[in-house]
Amino acid sequence: MEKGEGGGGASVPTWLSGAFGWGPRKVRELRTFFSEVRAELKKVTWPARTEVYTTTVVVIITTIFFGFYLYAVDILFSRALTLILK
Numbered sequence: 001m002e003k004g005e006g007g008g009g010a011s012v013p014t015w016l017s018g019a020f021g022w023g024p025r026k027v028r029e030l031r032t033f034f035s036e037v038r039a040e041l042k043k044v045t046w047p048a049r050t051e052v053y054t055t056t057v058v059v060i061i062t063t064i065f066f067g068f069y070l071y072a073v074d075i076l077f078s079r080a081l082t083l084i085l086k
Contacts, residue, residue: 047055
């Protein structure tokens with residue numbers, strides 16, 4: 001008698017039932033995950049459109065400013081290094 005067989009001739013071995021039980025178990029876990037995600041997203045306080053707009057503008061302006069700043073610092077260091085190595 002194999003492990004997992006109880007005495008009835010039609011029972012499935014444990015290793016085989018575990019293999020077939022994987023799919024439905026994963027579907028249940030996925031369904032639970034998405035229902036929990038939906039519940040958490042209902043608790044989120046979303047920002048207003050104007051707040052998103054203003055913070056986006058601030059990020060773009062800051063990025064442009066630091067881009068030019070780092071470009072200028074790079075030019076200065078390049079010229080200083082060129083003068084030192086001449």
